[in-house]
Amino acid sequence: MSWLANRKKSLRPAARQLKFMFNRDPAIVPEKNWRSFIKEPYEAVVIFSADFELAWAWRYTKSSPDPLKKTLDKARTERENMPLILDLCDRYKIPVTWLTVGHLFLDSCTPEGMVHHASMPRPGQFENDWWRFGGKDWYEYDPGSDYKANPLWYAPDLVKNILGSPVEHEVGCHTFSHIDCREEVCTTELFDAELRASLEAASRHGIASMESFVHPGHTIGHLDDLYRHGYTNFRTDYRNTLGFPVHHPSGLWEFSTSLEFEYVQGWSEKMQLERFLRTFRRALKNHSMAYTWFHPSMNPYMVQKVMPKVFEWLDEHRNRIWIVTQGEYIQWLNSNSKKPVQSQGHQTKES
Ligand SMILES: [Zn+2]
Numbered sequence: 001m002s003w004l005a006n007r008k009k010s011l012r013p014a015a016r017q018l019k020f021m022f023n024r025d026p027a028i029v030p031e032k033n034w035r036s037f038i039k040e041p042y043e044a045v046v047i048f049s050a051d052f053e054l055a056w057a058w059r060y061t062k063s064s065p066d067p068l069k070k071t072l073d074k075a076r077t078e079r080e081n082m083p084l085i086l087d088l089c090d091r092y093k094i095p096v097t098w099l100t101v102g103h104l105f106l107d108s109c110t111p112e113g114m115v116h117h118a119s120m121p122r123p124g125q126f127e128n129d130w131w132r133f134g135g136k137d138w139y140e141y142d143p144g145s146d147y148k149a150n151p152l153w154y155a156p157d158l159v160k161n162i163l164g165s166p167v168e169h170e171v172g173c174h175t176f177s178h179i180d181c182r183e184e185v186c187t188t189e190l191f192d193a194e195l196r197a198s199l200e201a202a203s204r205h206g207i208a209s210m211e212s213f214v215h216p217g218h219t220i221g222h223l224d225d226l227y228r229h230g231y232t233n234f235r236t237d238y239r240n241t242l243g244f245p246v247h248h249p250s251g252l253w254e255f256s257t258s259l260e261f262e263y264v265q266g267w268s269e270k271m272q273l274e275r276f277l278r279t280f281r282r283a284l285k286n287h288s289m290a291y292t293w294f295h296p297s298m299n300p301y302m303v304q305k306v307m308p309k310v311f312e313w314l315d316e317h318r319n320r321i322w323i324v325t326q327g328e329y330i331q332w333l334n335s336n337s338k339k340p341v342q343s344q345g346h347q348t349k350e351s
């Protein structure tokens, strides 16, 4: 790495810290009509969502010379973090919207001949900003086994723990096999099959319908189809904002990320925590939503050191902050007698 590249890298945490200290990240999207978006008597909304995916997410990542090793390492960390995260949710009564890869609902799967999930259509080879799929078959790494032998590819035990929690978590969809949903890669036939297979697998756990969806890698596409399948909302990460969901022409509500629950390289433990508390205080002051999302495969330091303090702070402020799942929040928005037709958010977007 060049001297300049090294220097740029060493400045990055400091630059990010400055941006944060000056309240530039996340950016406020002012909303005069905030009371239409926040239930009485609350003054702000906080949502936590998780992309629950185990080994399906990183298997074609371009960020490692050995993507399969990286995805298995991530999945192992996710398996270790999940019980701790669920315990913290129980202890501090924090509901999470678990956007789940459909294959994780399965106890097992058996290939037909040599073909995994023979009835499923699959994408051809493609490349996007994050992944390069140059393999022969989309299911080439599927172990075709069961969750006891291969717990990094199935998670019926964890789904049961989520559904059995005293906290009312929501289970949503992250496609069946973590596909790229953009129209140029994903046909309507493939998208439909992924949603149908996800719901069918989820129904084994008594889940009759799902309302919330996140596109893998934020590969946004097929929004009209998503609406047709009965979903009410999805998420984008074009920029981090403190605002409210926007009612999309497809009929769906679009959540915008505020911040990701992740380890920031080079920041102190105090700053890692302050990053969340400061954002939540800003949401209270400006009467907005803080949409916090995470990968359960995150650095365990965050789960062990930072998450307990963040959740404890939220629990202490729960009389002022509405901590809610995506589906429940959208149900309230849709049934609210003063239902907003369109958020002001679009008009204040940066050009
Ligand atoms: Zn399978």
Ligand SMILES: [Zn+2]
Residues within 6 Å of the ligand: 051, 053, 057, 174, 178, 215, 216, 217
């Ligand atoms: Zn994902």
